[in-house]
Amino acid sequence: MSPTDASAPSPPFSTIPVYVPPMGARPPFQRTGLTAMMRSSRDLLSNLPVDAFLWHTKTWDFFGRKIHLFNAPDLVREVFVARNAAFERKSPQQLTAFEPLIGDGLLVSDGETWRHRRAAVGPIVHGRNVPAFVPGMVEAALEWRARWQLFADAGRPVDVVHEMGCLTAEIISRSIFGRTLGIEHTGEIAAAFARYQEVADQLALAEMLRLPSWVPRPGRLGPAREARRIHRIIDAIIDDRIEARSGGDGDEGCLIDRLFDAKDETGRPLDREAIRNEAMVIFLAGHETTANTLSWAFFLLSQAGWARAALHAEVDEALAGGPPDNAGIAALTYTRAVVEETLRLYPPIPLIAREAVEDATVGDTHVAKGSLVLALPWLIHRHPHLWWRAPDFIPERFLPGETRPRKDQYLPFALGPRVCPGMTFGLVEATLCLAVLSHAFELEPLQGTRVEPVCRLTLKPGNSLPMMVRARRQEAGAAA
Ligand code: HEM
Secondary structure, eight states, rough: OTTTTOOOOGGGGGGGGOOOOOOOOOOOOOOHHHHHHHHHHOOOTTTTTTGGGGGGGEEEETTTTEEEEEEHHHHHHIIIITTTTGOEOOHHHHHHHHHHHHOOOTTTOOOOHHHHHHHHHHHSSSGGGGGHHHHHHHHHHHHHHHHHHHHHHHHEEEEHHHHHHHHHEEEEEEEHHHHHHHHHHHHHHHHHHHHHHHHOOOOOOHTTTOTTTTTTTTTGGGHHHHHHHHHHHHHHHHHHHHHHTTOOOOTTTSHHHHHHHOOTSOOOBBBHHHHHHHHHHHHHHHTTTHHHHHHHHHHHHHHHHHHHHHHHHHHHHHHHSSSSOGGGGGGGGGHHHHHHHHHHHHHHSOOOOESSSSSSEEEEEEEOTTOOEEHHHHHTTTTTTTTTTSEEEEEEGGGGTTTOOOOOTTOOOOTTTOOOOOOHHHHHHHHHHHHHHHHHHHEEOTTTTTOOOOOOOSEEEESEEEEEEEGGGHHHHHOO
16 A cells, blocks of 8 residues: 555545644664663653554564564454464563452453453443443533633643543543442542552563562562552442442442443352452553543644634534533534544554464464564554554544544554453543533643653653643633
8 A cells, every 4th residue: 555545534634734743752773672671661662763663573582582563454453353362361561560450350361261251341331331421421521621610710730641530530430439439439549540550560571581480579569569558449449339239229320330240151240359350450441541542632632723623613513502411422523533533643552462372373473372462553553554644633534434444453442352342431431521621621731841652551641741721712601
């Protein structure tokens, strides 16, 4: 495919102005050894050289363990769909980073445990259940609108990364634990998860070097301590729910009650530890990803005036009669396209890794058991042969009527049997929050703010993103 015909939207869009969002400094060549490790521990993507977007396959040797990167749609499909059984195990980095917290939870389990859990948890967060959570999403977004009005009135900036982290934690917490308990505990849980992520080991050097389990791993003490704190909080909430249910106060709508009632494919209910682990998986997997999407979307809109105008025109019409509801989501096509284009340029999980559980062949590459296999949405989403004007922000490519990108070239939610079960939840949540807040406000980065992508466990516009919030004229009264 030539760079010009790659997923080009229909002709009216070819006049869209050029805006190339930040990609971060890329080294001219790839560093190896200690320098590479130091760079990667600060930012997992910072060691990818300028030509990496064009890679097809790449193999590295890490002290005898092979790491294979596949950066072509057919090869990505082979790994995650056709040969999923050989590559269903998560990487040592994911296991080390998350196991102390979520034990055998869905996000890190494989084999039989994963199949049982997926059968029990997948349907609970599936798209068909999302309408039940929409009122809670809108309610939280409206609370945030009122909160931002205070910043707008005072002429003070908001830290969008922090704000969106709190808003999405609020939404997922209310969805999991029910409105009352969720609201009561969100701050405590979100702060505890943030502390955990700060100390989590995302390099897993000892496992990569296959050191025996008796070799001390001092870096694990911090995560274990933080994990115990989180377990105590969640256990107390579960106790409260058990007590409420025994008093006849079941809350069909909340995810934790659905976990109590869930059965795996053999008809067995989840035990108490499994319920705790899966509640934490949903909290962990279901808020920072959406928060990052929203933070990037506000930044991108602040830089692309024509896209901001199109979004404002849409939300002004769609929300004229009041906040959106389930039926109103269909009218938010441009807002949703902004969310999807944001996920293309800044996929919250920019690197998807697996360990081979058996020998396999992918394309022409022999992959030995124990090797790591990678697909990087970060690279494939910006591959110049797969996307028209790949580095540019063009929400229009995701409007209804345009050709949808293939699932193996656009994978913000992964693909295959382990595809994100919360995909619709996340897309609807991001679209609604963006619509409600953009209806009321216009955001602009605080002067002098430098925005660059940084990937630790997820891809963020740095640790903070201070932006000025200005009430839009027609909304100034309504937001008060
Ligand atoms: C924009 C928002 C989101 C993005 C970009 C996203 C992305 C992803 C990706 C890429 C994976 C696969 C990770 C891997 O295989 O290593 C995943 C897994 C998962 N996600 Fe999401 N996610 C989002 C929102 C959500 C939400 C809202 C929920 C729950 C309500 C959720 C629940 C899960 C779960 C449970 C898994 C594990 C699935 C399994 O291993 O079988 N996600 N997500």
